[in-house]
Each structure stands twice: as structure tokens, then as C-alpha cells.
Amino acid sequence: NAGVTQTPKFQVLKTGQSMTLQCAQDMNHNSMYWYRQDPGMGLRLIYYSASEGTTDKGEVPNGYNVSRLNKREFSLRLESAAPSQTSVYFCASSDRSGTEGYEQYFGPGTRLTVT
């Protein structure tokens, strides 16, 4: 049981390049999330998917797109990378959604640098 896996672990992009961050979970969770974490700051939600087939914007969605490919996989795409998107990106999943509250399981993160 690998939990939440993310690829790649590290990436360097030039301004304007595009890339997709991959995330997969093997816990049969309905909900999946993408966060970014900037130095000395907490996590900020980019996008989330409450269930397969649905996606919604979080706090900081500009410059990103997502795809919930199936129940296991949730990808994050940067169409035209900008230096402001330099950050550590975390994917998470949970088995509850709505107003009940939930425990999230996080992947190891992808460290992205945009030059």
C-alpha cells in the first residue's frame, strides 16, 4: 500500500514551459487535492476533486488546470510556467468530503523551480 505517490520529485522549468504533475492514490479515496507550499508558509489549496468526474477551484487556481483521470489519479498542469509558481506541490487524498471533516493523506511533494 503505497498511499499517495507523486511524480516527479524535482523539476526545473524555464518561464513559459508547460508540465504536468502526476498524483495517484491506492486507498480508494473519493476526494483528492492539490496544494502548494511556499517557504515559511502553510499550504494553500489550488484545486480539489470531491469525487471522480468533478473538479473545483481552491484558493489559488490561477495558472493551473487539473484532470481527475479516474478515481486513483489527479493531475495538475501548468500551461505556461511563471517564476511565481516556484513552490513545493503536494497532492492529498481523503475518504470523506462535505461537511463531516476529513483526514487527508499527503504525498511526498514535487519541488518545482521556474527560472
Place this chain on the structure above:
Amino acid sequence: GESVGLHLPTLSVQEGDNSIINCAYSNSASDYFIWYKQESGKGPQFIIDIRSNMDKRQGQRVTVLLNKTVKHLSLQIAATQPGDSAVYFCAETPRSSASKIIFGSGTRLSIRP
């Protein structure tokens, strides 16, 4: 507005002593609170949670206290060990939407031998 903050950015504790990490929140509509631990180079790891209808919850070596009157949350770690060294985040979720979880900026806990 909604915000989750921490009283201290760093905390140094003697090994074996108890640690107390504090957190303030401003949204009275928050219904669910979570503490996460993040070790260097890793993703956050769930420690313990508490709902707004409770004021205390205990886990293994950890206790979370919630004071809704002053909008204050604390995490107590008993008999702190070197493996407890990490950044600890509190987070809150408004009753209206579990997707709007708000994370604090974190407190770094370091352990003195």
C-alpha cells in the same frame, strides 16, 4: 476574515519534557480542526483532529485542546522525543465546506538532548 495563525514560529524543548504548540483561529464558523506534522522534505502527516462540539481529545502521547470562547487551539505532546522534531501545522475547516481547509503557517519544534 478567515485566518489561522500560530503564536510562536519556533519552539525548543528539552527531550522528555512536554511540548505545547498553540494556534489561534478567527473564523467562528469553523467546525473541524486538525493538527499536522511535517518532517523535513516530506508531506504533512495527520496527527489528531477535533470537532467544535468537543473541547479535548487525546491520542497516543498527544492531546488537542479547543477553547472556542477565545478561538484557541493547542497541541500537547507528552514526553517529547527526538522524532517529534518537525513543523506542526494547525488547520481549520468551516462548517460550510470541507474543501476550504485553511492551514496556519506552522511552528517548528526542535528538541534539545
